[in-house]
Amino acid sequence: MKLGGIKSVENAHDDSVWAVTWVPATANRPPLLLTGSLDETVRLWRSDDLLLDRTNTGHCLGVASVAAHPLGSLAASSSLDSFVRVFDVDSNATVATLEAPPSEVWQMRFDPKGAILAVAGGGSASVKLWDTSTWELVATLSIPRPEGPKPTDKSGSKKFVLSVAWSPDGKRLACGSMDGTISVFDVPRAKFLHHLEGHFMAVRSLVYSPYDPRVLFTASDDGNIHMYDAEGKALVGTMSGHSSWVLCVDVSPDGAAIATGSSDRSVRLWDLSMRASVQTMSNHTDQVWGVAFRPPGGSDARGGRLASVSDDKSISLYDYS
Amino acid sequence: MASVYIPVQNSEEEVRVALDQLPRDASDILDILKAEQAPLDLWLIIAREYFKQGKIDQFRQILEEGSSPEIDDYYADVRYERIAILNALGAYYSYLGKIETKQREKEEHFILATQYYNKASRIDMHEPSTWVGKGQLLLAKGEVEQASAAFKIVLDGVRDNVPALLGQACVEFNRGRYSDSLDLYKRALQVFPNCPAAVRLGIGLCRYKLGQFEKAQQAFERVLHLDPENVEALVALAIMDLRTNEAIGIRKGMVKMQRAFEIYPYCAMALNYLANHFFFTGQHFLVEQLTETALAVTNHGPTKSHSYYNLARSYHSKGDYDKAGVYYMASVKEVNKPHEFVFPYYGLGQVQVKLGDFKSALSNFEKVLEVYPDNCETLKALAHIYVQLGQTDKGQDFIRRATKIDPRDAQAFLELGELLILSDTGAALDAFKTARTLFKKGGQEVPIELLNNVGVLQFERGEFELAQQTFKEALGDGIWQSFINEEKKSSVDAATSTLQFKDMQLFHDFESNGHHVEVPLDKVTVLFNLARLLEQLNESGTASILYRLILFKYPDYIDAYLRLAAIAKDRNNILLSIELVNDALKVNDKCPNALSMLGELELKNDDWVKAKETLRAASDATEGKDSYATLSLGNWNYFAAVRNEKRNPKLEATHLEKAKELYTRVLIQHSSNLYAANGAAVVLAEKGHFDVSKDIFTQVQEAASGSVFVQMPDVWINLAHVYFAQGNFALAVKMYQNCLRKFYHNTDSQILLYLARTHYEAEQWQDCIKTLLRAIHLAPSNYTLRFDAGVAMQKFSASTLQKAKRTADEVRATVAELQNAVRVFSQLSAASNLHIHGFDEKKIDTHVGYCTHLLTAAKVHLEAAEREEQQVRQRQELARQVALAEEARRKAEEQRKFQMERRKQEDELKRVQQQEEHFKRVKEQWKSNSHSKRRERSDDEEGGTGEKKKRKSGKKRKKDKHSKSRYDTEEPEADMMDEQEMEDEEGDVYREEPQTHGEENAHGLLAAAGLEDSDADEEMGAPSSSIARRRQALSESEDDEPLRRQSSPVRENSGEMQESDGEIRDLDKTNGDDGTDEDKHY
Known part of the structure; x- marks a missing residue:
């Protein structure tokens, strides 16, 4: 397996690019790349040439997260001011504006069926679930306070939720927090299940394997990528190699590889059968905040694509094979 | 058998004496000889026969009798025989003298020999055989030139006198003219083909010396053929055999040598060679015996030297250096010039090195080097x-x-x-x-140490891949391959145990699976270094397994514990890290490294008192010699001085003083300790000596660059702080940004905060806000950053509204920013209901209130601005139209003017033509005088400007000089720093393991010296009260504003820990002021 650079767009945004996701193909258009930046805009790009399709404005403060509905028609973007804007991808019409004060908004993910939008709630130590038909808050998954008072450990008392991930069957939701713990929820029953231990620094990104609903990959500021059995509460493997924070992780549609982006400016490709880094792309000149594999489907059956975005204002597109 | 017949006097009878049946008592024969008055040649024959049979006494008795005065009288006219007898005696004593080893006896023999020859000469001056004998004697005495003269006398008389020829050959040989010698021997052989074997021996020796080994060997073999018991030939052949340096040759040679020894056990040469042989076979007892015999039998310097050398060597190899030294010395004494025999000098040198006498050894080795450069x-x-x-x-x-x-x-x-x-x-x-x-x-095996050194050097130069290969090569095959190699990794699922830092189950499993878990002692260091390298390559999981493997086999290997602890610490697993350090302390509770690390961890865990005790213990464990512990204590004191919210000035001063003292102590011990210099500079900056501290920081920064193992971001930050404090914001920004990029992969929100603060102070509002947003993105849970961002937005808006001239766009942006600020503040306000962030709700509400107030004001402003803009636009439009009309008017005017002009010009032209003609006429009259005047003037002008120019350039040069000299003085200082630093590093590198310690220390120091973080936590606890206090200050701030302004940056930036508290305070204050300003305005 390997990555081959296809195209890079320098100055794709006027400032650091912080978020990236693919908007799945619809009947009348191929998949699009969606990016969000500190320059307060959200932009849509046509692959493979990375032609700018549209620039959405309206956010204040930097855009920290973007998410796309599995059907490809809707997308959500959120900024540091904690507003979530849900919009129609093709018309840019605002569908809804969400906020749940005092909860902040960090990472967002639609569930695999597209019925729920999960939003990492930062300091509220919870994940907010929004119904995608009514755009009403349907549930708040709160991380329970750890048992036993730990007054000395100040950071331990609050779980600042940064990231969320859905299991492929949509039954489980995992969220990562500043202190490195990962919490797993049973979504249908809206119940906290357990913590996954192992990281002691912020987990900014995590993703479930597309085939195995038990396997969860997590990226942490401690520079390591962990592979958990999310049901069995067990750490299955550790992959190290980045020399700084691992900011983002995504798993390939075939489930054979993961890609990670790091503060060390590199994008790495990891072979899961070897559990080792097989390739390092160092075309970015600053921290890589997002990596995203293009979901399968759509009219063009070309090979896999991986996109990465960075503080260096650029977007890069790679061929994955 | 031959016999002689002694004629019986006065008769025809003869007495038959069988030569092989000579009576034991020579007196019997003597009686007959005397009685019968036998001719003297018979005496000589019989004496010679005795000699041949080895009956020396009888030989001497007969000859002495034969040379007695009575005989002289009786045989007065028989001259030749008398001379022959005397010569025989002379030769005999010469020989005795030659072989005698004791000096006195030797000389006595020579004196006797001389007497006999002189007596012979008195009988006949010209007898050649006497001269030959004399020559031989002189040769034996070593007086080569005189011997040569004696032989020449003979040879001048008789060209082919064989003995003389032989003697002369011997002389030439001794003179080192081997080919001349060889010619003489050859001539002797031609003249007298049946001459004794010795002649051929001479030929052989000459040929040997001339390097004609084959012919030499033939000659020696011929000698042996003629005289199978010729020791010299045997020895010579044996030596030649030995020289072949092949097993067969050596064996053959030794056989010959042994035979020579059996034939004549007192040949020193043979003895030496035998000893030499037995030295190599290791039979030292034989060596000593043989050499001692050889020493006893010879007086020949070089041979003796050889013997002593053999003896010394024997003792040397047995390790008895004292005795070996003595014998080497004896050997050296026998050698006149090192060129003759240099080996003992070498041996002596070696022994002296062993005994620590380097000076003497040096001179000896230098002598060897003279011979063999x-x-x-x-x-x-x-x-x-x-x-x-x-x-x-x-x-x-x-x-x-x-x-x-x-x-x-x-x-x-x-x-x-x-x-x-x-x-x-x-x-x-x-x-x-x-x-x-x-x-x-x-084809030799490469020593592990060598590979290890190569690896460490590559590591140090940052050639990590190469270093890894080298270490792996050094390790070779072993159990570790199961953990290092990618391919084999899957077979052992090591990954699962990477997090269990103390788990040894993995290795037990291995053993129970039949694998042999073995780590040879000589590979532990390499293994450790490889693990260290893997850490550098971010393969901390594998590194952790290797460290544990070391601990599994060598549970006392403290460094492995410490590295494991360091890995745990890097992953922010402080409790585990402390546990591991405690494991290390179980091995050695005085280990300063472990104690230092524990102290640092305790600091990280916010356990100040405990940390201080631990660091003290570390310092005590090394009797204050460990700079790290002292430095840490210094840091401790420094932070204690600045962390206290209440800032008890007395306490602060004592802590600072103490910190300074500790830093200075380290600097006294290690004048090039970067961290101590940094610390000292920080204290200086804290006291306001920015220039001095800036110099120190700059030097430290220079010295710290260029090594993989020295990473000092703190000094960059400190330098930036100083720039900031001195108001050089641009440089400060650059410095902060470089530091962020170089050391933190742009991930440190604290430095971003410093950066934002600099932008704030430089009134670059947008940069400030952007920087803060980045910081929030990096550290989302730090609400202080949000507060600061809100403040920055507020300040930006306020300052735009204050501007006398502003566009509607500006005002619009201001309004947007104010809305953001309101949102940020209200979010904070809401969030503080949930958690304690350290913000006073009321305070935030004030901000919200103020911002909304501003917002309403801004709306008015906006309307005003828009109106104004509208008006301006109208006015501009009007102006434009006016301008257009004006333009048209102007153009018409111009047109008119132009035409008038043209008419004028035409008139002019005519007039000019007339005038020109007139002028020409006048000109001719003026021509002569006006010319010279003009030239003079122009000369003057040129001179003036030239001078000026010169002066200018002179000034420039002066300036250059000045700046140059300044550089000059600066550079050496920096150089010195560098050198010292280098030395320090060298010390570390040379010891392979300590080097990794040092490195570890360095890491620790970074954190210890920096330590901004530890306080970031701290400030969360207390701030609500402090904010209240600040607000009090706020109300008074109007009066002493300028004063405070001056002092605040000093405080904040001189230290490394620019507290975000301070930040807020400052921001608050300016806000407050702005607020009142605004109020006044409206």
Whole structure:
């Protein structure tokens, strides 16, 4: 397996690019790349040439997260001011504006069926679930306070939720927090299940394997990528190699590889059968905040694509094979 | 058997004497000889026969009788026979003298011999045989020239006198003219083909000396053929056999040598060679016996020297250096010039090195070097001595020479590398690499230490991949391969146990699976270094397994515990890290490294009192010599001084003083300790001496760049703080940004905060806000950053609204920013209901209130601005139209003017033409005088400007000089710093393991010296009260504003821990002021 650079767009945004996701193909258009930046805009790009399709404005403060509905028609973007804007991808019409004060908004993910939008709630130590038909808050998954008072450990008392991930069957939701713990929820029953231990620094990104609903990959500021059995509460493997924070992780549609982006400016490709880094792309000149594999489907059956975005204002597109 | 017949006097009868049946008592024969008055030649024959039979006494008795005065009288007219007898006696005593070893007896013999020859000469001056005898005597006495003269006398008379020829040949041989000698021997042989074997021996020796070994050998063999018991020939042949240096030759040679020894056990040469042989076979007892015999039987200097040398060697190899030294010395004493026999000098040198007498050893080896200027061993020995004497440069020179002479001497390159490590790691690496290639080429196994050194050097130079290969090569096959190699990794699922830092189950599993978990002692260091390298390559999981493997086999290996602890610490698993350090302390509770690390961890865990105790213990454990512990204590004091919210000035001063004292103490011990210098500069800055501290920081920064193992972001930050405090915001920004990029991969929100603060102070509002947003993105849970962002937005808006002139767009942006600020503040306000962030709700509400107030005001402003803009636009439109009309008018005017002009010009032209003609006429009249005047003036002008120019350039030069001299003074200082630093590093590198410690220390120091974080936590606890206090200050702030302004940056930026508290305070204050300003405005 390997990555081959296809195209890079320098100055794709006027400032650091912080978020990236693919908007799945619809009947009348191929998949699009969606990016969000500190320059307060959200932009849509046509692959493979990375032609700018549209620039959405309206956010204040930097855009920290973007998410796309599995059907490809809707997308959500959120900024540091904690507003979530849900919009129609093709018309840019605002569908809804969400906020749940005092909860902040960090990472967002639609569930695999597209019925729920999960939003990492930062300091509220919870994940907010929004119904995608009514755009009403349907549930708040709160991380329970750890048992036993730990007054000395100040950071331990609050779980600042940064990231969320859905299991492929949509039954489980995992969220990562500043202190490195990962919490797993049973979504249908809206119940906290357990913590996954192992990281002691912020987990900014995590993703479930597309085939195995038990396997969860997590990226942490401690520079390591962990592979958990999310049901069995067990750490299955550790992959190290980045020399700084691992900011983002995504798993390939075939489930054979993961890609990670790091503060060390590199994008790495990891072979899961070897559990080792097989390739390092160092075309970015600053921290890589997002990596995203293009979901399968759509009219063009070309090979896999991986996109990465960075503080260096650029977007890069790679061929994955 | 031959017999002689002694004629009976006065008769025809003869007495028949069978020569093989000579009576034991010579007196019997003498009686007959005397009685019968036998001719003297018979006396001689019989004496000679006695001699041949080895009956020396009888021989002497007859001859002495035969040369007695009575005989002289009686046989007065028989001259030749009398001379012959005397000569025989002379030759006999010459021989005695020659073989005698005791000096006195020797001389007595020679005196006797001389007397006999003189007596013979008195009988007949011209008898050649006497001269030959004299020549032989002189030869035996070593007076070669006189001997030559004696032989010449004979040869001048009779050209082919064989004895003389032989004598002269001997003379030439001794003079070293071997071919002349050979010619003489040959002539003797031609003249007298049946001459004794000795002549052929001479030929053989000459040929040997001339390097004609084959012919020499033939000659010696011929000698042996003629005289199977000729010891010299045997020895000579044996030596030639030995020289072949082949097993068969040596064996043959030794057989011959032994035979020679059996024939004549007192030949020193044979004895020496035998001893030499037995030295190599290791039979030291025989060596000693043989050499002692040899010493007893010879007086010949070189041979004796050889014997002593053998003896010394024997003791040397037995390790008895004192005795060996004595005998080497004796051997050296027997040698006149080192050129003759240089080996004992070498041996002596070796022994002296062993005994620590380097000076003497040096002179001995230098003597060897004079003889063999290209001897690598000697060069290496000299290099070693020079290094021991501290003259590393000379040592390097010698070892370099050795490597140049023999570029295939791996050992020499190895030594060269070891020497160079101290000064030039690059060259050292090259030398080591060459050594490695040579070892490989020679089919030898490359020493593990060599590979380890190569690896460490590559590691240090940042060639991580190469270093990894080298370490793996050094390790070779072993259990560790199961953990290192990618392919094999899957077979053992090591990954699962990477997090269990103390888990040894993995290895137990291995053992129970039948694998043998084995780590040879000599590979532990390499394994450790490899693990260290893997850490550097971010393979901390594998590194952790390797460390545990070391601990599994060597549970006392403290460094492995400490590295494991460091990995845990990097992952922010403080409790586990502390546990691991405690494991290390169980092995050695005084280990200063472990104690220092524990102290640092305790600081990280916010356990101040405990940390101080631990650091004290670490300092005590090394009796205050460990700079790290002292430094940490210094840091402790510094932070204690500045962390206290209440800022008890007295306490602060004492803490600072104490910190300074501790830093200074370290600097006294290690004048090039970067961290101590940094600390001292921080204290200085804290006291307001910015210029001095800036100098120090700059130097530290320069010194710290260029090594993989020294990473000092703190000094960059400190330098930036100083720039900031001095108001040089642009430089400060640059410095912060470089530091962020260089050391933190842009991930440190604290530095971003400093950066934002600088932008704030420089009134670059947008940059400030953007920087803060980045910081929030990096550290989302730090609400202080949000507060600061809100403040920055508010300040930006306020300042735009304050501007006298502003566009509607500006105002619109202001409004947007104000809305953001309101949102940020209200979010904070809401969030503080949930958690404690350290913000006073009321305070935030004030901000919200103020912002909304501003917002309403801004809306008015906006309307005003828009209206104004509208008006301006209208006005501009009006102006434009007016301008257009004006333009049209102007154009018409111009047109008119132009036409008028043209008419005028035409008139003019005519007039001019008329005038010109007139002018020409006038000109001709003026021509002569006006010319000279003009020239004068122009000359003057030129001179003036020239002078000015000169003066200017002179000034410039002066300036140049000035700046140059300044550079000059600065540079050496920096150089000195560098050098000292280098030395320090060298010390570390040379000891392979400590080096990794040092590194670890460095890491620790970074955190310890920086330590911004530890306080970031701290400030969360207390701030609500402090904010209240600040607000109090706020109300008073109007009066003492300028004063405070001045002092605040000093406080904040001089220290490394610019507290975000301070930040807020400052921001608050300015806000407050702005707020009142605004109020006044409206």
